[in-house]
Amino acid sequence: MGSRTEGLDDIRCKESEAQRKAQTMAITDLEGSFRSNEEIVGRVDINDPNAILSVTTLDETELIHAVQDNAEAIFTWGYDKGERAKLDKLYEKAKTSQWNATTDLDWTTDVDIEKMIREQNETFNPGATSLVPPFDVSGTPLANWGDKEFLELGIESQNHLLSQFMHGEQGALLCTAKIVETVPWIDAKYYAATQVVDEARHVEVFSRYLDEKLEGNYPINAHLRMLLDDIINDSRWDMTYLGMQIMVEGLALAAFGMLHSTTNEPLLKKLLRYVMSDEARHVAFGVLSLEEYYQELSSAELRERQEFAFEAAVRMRDRFLQQEVWQRYDIDMAPLIPLMQQDPGRILFQQLLFSKIVPNCKKLGLLDAGVPEGQKGWLRERFEEMDVIQFEDFVDTSEEFGDLDAVEQDREEASA
Numbered sequence: 001m002g003s004r005t006e007g008l009d010d011i012r013c014k015e016s017e018a019q020r021k022a023q024t025m026a027i028t029d030l031e032g033s034f035r036s037n038e039e040i041v042g043r044v045d046i047n048d049p050n051a052i053l054s055v056t057t058l059d060e061t062e063l064i065h066a067v068q069d070n071a072e073a074i075f076t077w078g079y080d081k082g083e084r085a086k087l088d089k090l091y092e093k094a095k096t097s098q099w100n101a102t103t104d105l106d107w108t109t110d111v112d113i114e115k116m117i118r119e120q121n122e123t124f125n126p127g128a129t130s131l132v133p134p135f136d137v138s139g140t141p142l143a144n145w146g147d148k149e150f151l152e153l154g155i156e157s158q159n160h161l162l163s164q165f166m167h168g169e170q171g172a173l174l175c176t177a178k179i180v181e182t183v184p185w186i187d188a189k190y191y192a193a194t195q196v197v198d199e200a201r202h203v204e205v206f207s208r209y210l211d212e213k214l215e216g217n218y219p220i221n222a223h224l225r226m227l228l229d230d231i232i233n234d235s236r237w238d239m240t241y242l243g244m245q246i247m248v249e250g251l252a253l254a255a256f257g258m259l260h261s262t263t264n265e266p267l268l269k270k271l272l273r274y275v276m277s278d279e280a281r282h283v284a285f286g287v288l289s290l291e292e293y294y295q296e297l298s299s300a301e302l303r304e305r306q307e308f309a310f311e312a313a314v315r316m317r318d319r320f321l322q323q324e325v326w327q328r329y330d331i332d333m334a335p336l337i338p339l340m341q342q343d344p345g346r347i348l349f350q351q352l353l354f355s356k357i358v359p360n361c362k363k364l365g366l367l368d369a370g371v372p373e374g375q376k377g378w379l380r381e382r383f384e385e386m387d388v389i390q391f392e393d394f395v396d397t398s399e400e401f402g403d404l405d406a407v408e409q410d411r412e413e414a415s416a
Contacts (some may be wrong), residue, residue: 018315025061033303034378035212038116040307041314046385047335052318056327057222063337065225075180080186086288087187089400094194094281099274101205109267111213116265124345128154135342136241141331159210163218164256164319166206168248171228174283175198175244182237183289184338191285198278205271213267217322227315228306238293245286246364247312250397253279258352278405280401283356287398290364302369306379309361313354313386354388356397363396 038044043051082088121131128134131150137143145153160296176199179192218233220228253276260272294302321340326333340346361367361379368377383389 034076040311049334055222067229067232071182072183084187091191099407101201159214160322160325167220167228169202175240221319223315223318241286242352249282251316251353254353254356277406280404283397284401299370310382355391359394359396362392
């Protein structure tokens, strides 16, 4: 009996050793199959300022921009509503939470842009008595700037920020229309149709705010345009979801939340509350749909999604350098980037932008896809490189969209 037990133990040891070798080979194969930073984003060092700034807007006067859409339109003859109960719940919520940009916002509100910029500066730099940044700018083109010049810069930066929101919302408008066309589930088509209406409303409100309350707008940032082009160009419907619903909309939801918390300007504050109500549903739509679909994908297919998520994260981070603002000042931005990276307010802002993206990627299994439990996944390491992995355990948006429904909250208060 003892010899037989020993024999079984030997077999188990050999099987265990074989499994360890297979896991090691799988990890090695997986890591070796990922493309390099240079292949994904066009540079070895994702923080290389010269490489980032080499991507520029080619033509500010361009009015029409065409992108090849390679997707097939998909009909479904399965009309059973509610087959995917969570998506059906989202659809019902969307139908009752619509709002009218013309009548639900008070466009007669006077906007004090200077006051807005100073309030935001106080939030990110507590105790500041001036808009002059809390780091040394000597030896740079900003050396002789004072409060007046930095106020003008703040106004330009605000215009640029809201302009990119507007352009991103048009990207979402096109992408969601594409999801209606390409997703194979009727419950997803129903919900996506409501989001098309939402996105049209968002483009409308940001465009109107820029035109009526600020001082014009900026063209689309080159990094953002590259990302939107890639999302629309891809033929796979789930890539449209990942690029737009998870990455672009996830970052937008976080950015809207931060801007909402740092401004007391009443029109913008309510505008952002209502847009955030919609955006939370949009991101939840992506999480709920892809969570199901990604369970069916192979390691190679998940690897492509991880790489695309990383590319999208880098492109969106780069857009916040606001190159177009500095171009209007005719200032070389390269020597300013190391200084900007010292700004505690900017550092916090850029990190918090990923507070929705990282937990949603974790929910979808993308952080550690393809590796055994306890091992670090490829996307996890990339987010560590970007210094945003600390948000992985924040609440994912599939659980919080109901709490952010400001439209329903306002209607309940009005009827009370």
